[in-house]
């Protein structure tokens with residue numbers, strides 16, 4: 515046996531129900547047995563190669579950070595608050611002009627931060643694929659989504675070839691086997707950047723490719739009202755931004771429709787499953803801050819993953835995030851940190867705390883699921899995968915406290931991360 519783990523409290527990744535006095539037996543990266551209230555004579559020694567025995571601890575499914583840009587980590591606290599969205603983009607573009615070593619060092623540190631705070635998987639947007647090696651090295655799993663952008667349709671093929679070259683370098687030149695990406699701990703996906711920066715041709719090219727090869731496709735969408743204006747009529751502050759930077763627009767004049775509806779209904783619909791319970795979790799829409807018109811109907815029809823980044827959302831001073839509408843639409847709700855260029859850390863517990871602060875009526879279990887097991891649906895990870903986070907039981911919480919009481923205390927008081935376990939491997943341990 516790879517690992518035997520005993521703890522006073524365990525949130526079952528399959529049901530999100532609380533179990534008490536459990537012994538987990540882990541083999542081959544999977545939880546093969548959960549023994550409740552069982553006596554183990556002579557302790558755990560001899561049961562497995564590794565043993566962890568916690569008297570007062572909460573074992574949870576590890577956090578899945580559904581949206582990050584690890585290659586912006588060197589900009590931590592470098593970008594002032596209070597910038598408008600286009601001013602912020604300016605600052606990020608400027609911030610990318612630093613030596614590669616600085617970017618790589620900060621990326622490594624970001625992986626350390628993720629593991630130390632109980633995150634086991636991350637969906638990272640990457641310009642050059644550098645996070646792939648770093649994530650593997652730190653035992654993180656998830657997706658490295660290669661970013662593509664460009665409004666000029668004539669350049670769509672060239673942009674795709676560039677991303678393809680990075681992909682071949684990572685995955686090798688062998689003939690691709692459909693579904694093979696799903697079996698890798700760190701999968702390669704694609705990320706068309708955003709509707710204000712990426713042509714329909716490039717979106718279609720990428721999405722068809724992702725569906726064909728079983729890869730995750732993630733994109734920013736409906737992030738700002740400026741984006742809505744630009745996407746509909748090619749005017750406004752983002753048009754000025756393109757003009758100022760001399761970004762070729764390839765004759766773009768606007769779609770006269772909202773980006774979410776255009777994307778789901780006009781572009782991706784032929785590839786998407788409809789009226790199924792499982793929906794389309796591998797299509798990961800980030801932000802969706804301003805749904806308009808028929809957007810919510812299409813979100814309900816196709817049920818993609820939708821990622822809320824509460825602290826990044828607060829950084830930009832957006833209107834209240836449409837949580838109730840998204841839950842009513844039945845999307846696969848996930849949480850993400852976004853980058854350290856618009857967030858102060860990568861701690862998912864902090865993200866849940868910010869979500870609850872912004873919307874006190876939000877159900878705690880719903881938020882914790884959004885930060886953990888909902889992300890597993892994107893990555894196709896079963897409930898038995900031994901990606902776990904072990905928190906010390908918050909002080910003052912009785913052994914028979916309800917899950918809601920424990921999660922509430924975890925948010926208010928915080929608690930140390932005793933261990934982070936990735937596929938049964940103890941990746942970080944505090945005690």
Ligand SMILES: [Zn+2]
Nearest residue numbers: 583734852853
């Ligand atoms: Zn982002």
